[in-house]
Amino acid sequence: MRSAHTVAQVRTAEAALLATLPEGTLMQRAATGLAYAVLDLLGGGYGRRVLLLVGSGDNGGDALHAGALLARRGVQVSAWLLGDRAHAGGLAALRNAGGGVVRGADQAAAAAGPDFRPGLPRHVDLVIDGITGIGGRGPLRPDAAALLKRLAGIPVVAVDVPSGIEVDSGEVGGPHVEATLTVTFGTHKVAHLVDPAARACGVVELVDIGLDLPTAPVESLQAADVAALLPRPTPEAQKYSRGVVGVRAGSTRYPGAALLSVSGAACGLAGMVRYVGSAAEVVKQHHPEVVGEGRVQAWVVGSGTDADAADHLQRALADEVPVVIDADALAVPDLQERLDKSGARDGEHAVLTPHAGELAAMLEVERAEIEARPLEHARAAASTYGAVVLLKGRRTLVARPDGRVRVNTTGTPWLATAGAGDVLGGLVGALLAAGLAPFDAASVGAWLHGAAAQAASEGGPIVAGDIAHHVPPVLRDLLRG
Structure with missing residues (x-):
């Protein structure tokens, strides 16, 4: 049986597990699963170029830590920060692994010119969507939607869920990520199974991170x-x-x-x-x-x-x-x-x-x-x-x-x-x-x-x-x- 849990159920299970683990363990589990899924999709690491779209929450942290793992495998990784802050540990890990970061004024300057990737590779093989995650509500903000429009045609891997969709209802209310692959953690969420959001998820890959979950309100027979x-x-x-x-x-x-x-x-x-x-x-x-x-x-x-x-x-x-x-x-x-x-x-x-x-x-x-x-x-x-x-x-x-x-x-x-x-x-x-x-x-x-x-x-x-x-x-x- 494929079970799809709500955000509240997942958050409760995560909190219970975090209380038993060293700090950062859960994020490392998620980032490792994400990185290996990306390597599998790319068909290898060396010579590939990956762009991270990073929000301010833990979803962005997952993307940054995965980016660090990818960089250590020979991938050229750059992070585009979409907020005033980002996960500090993830940023440090990416920089230590040789990854690049663009933020703040650099973004504004980039958006003003025809080349919107200063400090980033001119060619990108794959984009990782770490903008919002399961805690997000409503459609993408205009700046994120505009950036994704400029990246059209490049495969996108969504972290947990495509940003901009409604996780517990499967609804889509405006601009959102259209993923080639969604890598989710612990359990499927309702949006992975229910349209129209399920269409935006592409192929969904589940990474087991050890959550103990209750009965799901939505499920799918296998x-x-x-x-x-x-x-x-x-x-x-x-x-x-x-x-x-x-x-x-x-x-x-x-x-x-x-x-x-x-x-x-x-x-x-x-x-x-x-x-x-x-x-x-x-x-x-x-x-x-x-x-x-x-x-x-x-x-x-x-x-x-x-x-x-x-x-x-x-x-x-x-x-x-x-x-x-x-x-x-x-x-x-x-x-x-x-x-x-x-x-x-x-x-x-x-x-x-x-x-x-x-x-x-x-x-x-x-x-x-x-x-x-x-x-x-x-x-x-x-x-x-x-x-x-x-x-x-x-x-x-x-x-x-x-x-x-x-x-x-x-x-x-x-x-x-x-x-x-x-x-x-x-x-x-x-x-x-x-x-x-x-x-x-x-x-x-x-x-x-x-x-x-x-x-x-x-x-x-x-x-x-x-x-x-x-x-x-x-x-x-x-x-x-």
Whole structure:
């Protein structure tokens, strides 16, 4: 499990560890990990040129101490100080190792002319961002933003987090660092996993510095976690005991939605798939194993149901089994009231699977608001509707009503294709029917869906049906270990 902790949790853990260590030990651990990550990215030290952008806090200290280590490995290192002060020990270490420092009036003179690097190498291979760190708030100051603009095109390694992003929310409110690599310490932070900030982090490398941390509010399943959660048939299993998933999807106008939803459900995780809707003939042509209406352990409802969405939703809720609510069913005007009356509004019986536009309508906000603050709005929707909310996106979020969140990191940009969400809904429904709780079913379903898309794509375009076809091979690989 990849855990993402808040700033307060990290600060508390750091304070507890610092009390047991000699002064400066924690910073040296962080700086050493940072320096080796930079050397790995550069492919060596001798002849390379690195520029440190240094703020006044401990983040700048990490960068300066790392710069000293790099200088001792043959790297030409210069530090550009963005404040009136900098970490004294780090400055001394860098100077003792032969590094250069530019500050104060030198910066003002540099900014005035076409050559903005007096005392610095004219060619820079890599920039280390040590401007703010996890204690920073708000966007970059104008001077830092202007300097970074002049350094555009040079790879940036961020220390802990890219400066200018909001660490605990994953939001971005203005100018910020766009890193090629982020080297973080002790644990991942929320911004490393949650968009839009996660996009600014580039590749994230974690350096263990020995922190003892509590349970994280945000986490991300890894392959081993998914494998451990997958339902497996017992030796005495039969098709009913393995779970029956029902699909209410499609319409005369959108028969393909029924086929794709069933394709996701018919991945082999449940013992039987039932289909109810107007596209039965299309479904049977492609899935002769699918049967008609009857008792189920979970329903998937909404994809392509058009004008029949409210009726399908009501019938699914009446069975008092877990239900995946997608697409047209999310737009039913009294959805919240229907969940209340059915008893499904308890966080344990419903999974809602909106994309940003659908969630915007559900919460009566603009789509841009959802995209700017997806974590906040996914949590708000889960609390409002009393259900697990799977907010689809580049980094899909799965939120519980109590605020706990999982972030899915599998997938490919090619996954943004019509019908992919229908497959996902069916897949989550199969996991529900097989016995997983809604939070686990949604999290595992999102992971499998993204992994199948990656397998299907191999770097090229895909259509939704390709995703469904690649779910069983992904499952086999996981089950084999």
